[in-house]
Amino acid sequence: MQGEIITIGNELMSGRTMDLNAWYAAGRLTASGLVVTRITTVGDDPEKLSTALREALTHSQFVIITGGLGSTEDDITNEIVADTLNRPLSLDKEMLEQIKLYVEARGIEMSASLEKMAWMPRDARVLKPDGNVCGFSLVEGPVRLYFLPGVPDQMRFLMDECVLPDILSHSKTLPVLRHRVIKIYGLNEPAVAEILKKLPDRSEKIVLGFYPRFPENHITLSLRGHDEPTVTLELDAMEKEIRNLVGAYVFASGNDSMEAVVGRMLKKRGMTLSVAESCTGGLIGNRLTNVPGSSDYFQGGVVVYSNQSKVDLLSVPAEMIERWGAVSDPVVRQMAEGVRERFKTDLGIAVTGIAGPEGGSPEKPVGTVYIGLAAEEKTVSRKYRFWGTRKQVKLNSAVMALDWVRRYFHGDSFLSGF
């Protein structure tokens, strides 16, 4: 089955926003065994949108359209669809009810511009998998059209929950499609690409994808087949091969985040964690607490951004900072031990470094980061040199610190000294 994608928005035509929706839709459709033949992007412009719609109808079996469904003046999709396909707008009661429930629950007043969103082209079918996010679909002769909001999260949700299943239910491809994501941290992109080349007996049917997600790298496997058990077995075999090649750099497969993996490890063992953050400024705590239920193992932490706070809150001796600097091995060790003591946790992790753009020196250039992990048995520390912007240095430091906890439980390499 062949189809097209149309994305709508002045912000895409002006280069203000990157077209994440086209990219996501193309990736998901391709991974599902469908073929995308064209992506068209137009501004909030009636004539251009109408032309794009008409052209897509002559070439495709499905068309995904994103953007222009909101309540503001430049949201013109419904109107243009009505005109172009000769399907007059009428007030859809189901959609209106939906909008009313949504705004009431949020204490927003109903308005004419919000009601506008409920005026739908004739025979439109509302897509609303969870009662919060809405889009609609139309069948125009042999072509299925799907209209989705331009907000990336909403678009992705509807794409996965409604659009893909609907297209696939009308396609004659093999009925079972499964994806798997293998998440890697600590190897750079060329290294991952080289590893992928080494895959023996690479199954022709498994579609491999490679998605750098700084500072992680993700490999995706997609396979279509006749039945669930066979597909799962083949994916398991391929995942095993990849894990053999990549080793402990694989930290998760599926939807797991680093902090979820670490959290599960702590919870399973009934252990607790605290963090002492300098250059990451709270990012590690923020990541840990993004996981529901993290209060079971995460006790808290300190953000010791000033030297004085390192002394006051973590008992780092002032002379130590004076002699070695706040970004140094002795300080990170004391930070890890200090936070562990103060919060009375099983593990204490600490990060101190120079995130930039200022503050670097020849001996300690921007990107110099020390990480420390204190446990009952021992304290381990190490120096890193990270690259990139201030935010990238912070992010890499935070993920590396979390990865240390994972590797601690994994009994890994330099942390196996425990």
Add this chain to the structure above:
Amino acid sequence: MQGEIITIGNELMSGRTMDLNAWYAAGRLTASGLVVTRITTVGDDPEKLSTALREALTHSQFVIITGGLGSTEDDITNEIVADTLNRPLSLDKEMLEQIKLYVEARGIEMSASLEKMAWMPRDARVLKPDGNVCGFSLVEGPVRLYFLPGVPDQMRFLMDECVLPDILSHSKTLPVLRHRVIKIYGLNEPAVAEILKKLPDRSEKIVLGFYPRFPENHITLSLRGHDEPTVTLELDAMEKEIRNLVGAYVFASGNDSMEAVVGRMLKKRGMTLSVAESCTGGLIGNRLTNVPGSSDYFQGGVVVYSNQSKVDLLSVPAEMIERWGAVSDPVVRQMAEGVRERFKTDLGIAVTGIAGPEGGSPEKPVGTVYIGLAAEEKTVSRKYRFWGTRKQVKLNSAVMALDWVRRYFHGDSFLSGF
């Protein structure tokens, strides 16, 4: 002058690669005062490319085409252009010479597939600003076509060095184009949309855009004109009108973030800040430290995720937590005062709440958040009810806490009690 962009490549259709070239070209053209009316992406597919070319020729004064110029089998652009525009390929000696020099300098052997790149459509003009990177241009009736390599660095270089100057030398559009972003926090989308409708004397020439960026809302203004001072004056006037309508909910214009605005306010007054975070888990500290130089005013903070740590680190009485709960007005006030004392800062802000999805109760449902601000004169606190996912509740709480500092200096409404 209006034009289109066509990007070519199977990797774009499969979602393996994000379309950085279309994004770059659109941004550069728009910033140069030109209008992009459509972006079309096709795979390495003769028929689709030919159709896209023909369609673009009927609508545009210029067309930028990227990709398919290389030496591999799937590089089909030259051939398709020759067929579609009826301009037979012939060996371009200048281009051949160019390629020979290039490969010799790199110790590569000349081959038939490399020579293929020198077979150009009739009357093609080679673009080679520095003798390394090559593309070509064609004039087809009233339309100027530019063919560029798909490698982003090369494409960008040719775009800036050759394509933009050439288009601008033939364009009659107004030379100056300026954008402005006005950032709003604390008003929901429908409220912002309603306010935009009220704009008096809305200049037809100023293009308004509205971009929700949870939890912020951004309004963009774009204006084209003859000279910088006039354009700036008109944008200033419109910004003033919007600020009058929206009031103190406007927290920044331009590229400023909330944390940068707050940071500048603190720095200007030589004042310092510390934060006590419960449900935000470190997010406020993380945001504050994303700003370079934030160590000038941000001393640090504590993440008191457990009740015990609220007692130990911030001197919150255990009986207070027992009586009112950790998510309560007395506790947030003590947290703010406690962190201010511990870090010896001018201001202390505190957040405690229920981010969900678990932990809510009928009296204190998920999304209940208390914010407190302690200064020398006084401590102020307030209860909020935020909506959305765990991450959204955290984000809204963090931005609201930062906004309190802004409003404190602003001398605003409920914080004016100071």
